[in-house]
Amino acid sequence: MARTNIRLRARLRRKERIRKRIRGSEETPRLTVFRSTKHIYAQIINDVEGVTVVAASSLKLDEKGNVEQAAAVGKALGEAAKSAGIGRVRFDRNGYRYHGRVKALADAARESGLEF
Numbered sequence: 001m002a003r004t005n006i007r008l009r010a011r012l013r014r015k016e017r018i019r020k021r022i023r024g025s026e027e028t029p030r031l032t033v034f035r036s037t038k039h040i041y042a043q044i045i046n047d048v049e050g051v052t053v054v055a056a057s058s059l060k061l062d063e064k065g066n067v068e069q070a071a072a073v074g075k076a077l078g079e080a081a082k083s084a085g086i087g088r089v090r091f092d093r094n095g096y097r098y099h100g101r102v103k104a105l106a107d108a109a110r111e112s113g114l115e116f
Contacts, residue, residue, distance in 0.1 A: 056077040058070070
């Protein structure tokens with residue numbers, strides 16, 4: 001338990017450092033990622049108004065494997081953002097390392113037409 005707590009606190013410190021530099025606006029909202037052990041969630045947030053514009057998660061996907069789920073969520077998020085009129089975002093990895101599921105989600109979102 002103690003080891004998990006140390007990892008969580010380290011991630012939260014990294015998250016604070018990232019959030020000092022990244023703010024979402026109406027022109028370029030913030031794409032943030034949260035991952036749990038089983039699922040991955042992503043949302044595009046307008047920080048000026050404090051509203052979530054678009055969201056997607058792996059809760060209802062039939063994909064097997066974490067990386068495949070993340071890619072499917074990134075693709076769904078990119079398509080939903082395009083239909084909402086969003087083409088450019090700022091990527092907030094939320095303190096997670098940019099590899100594995102986070103990278104797969106970002107790459108799939110880029111392939112769907114999001115620019116960041």
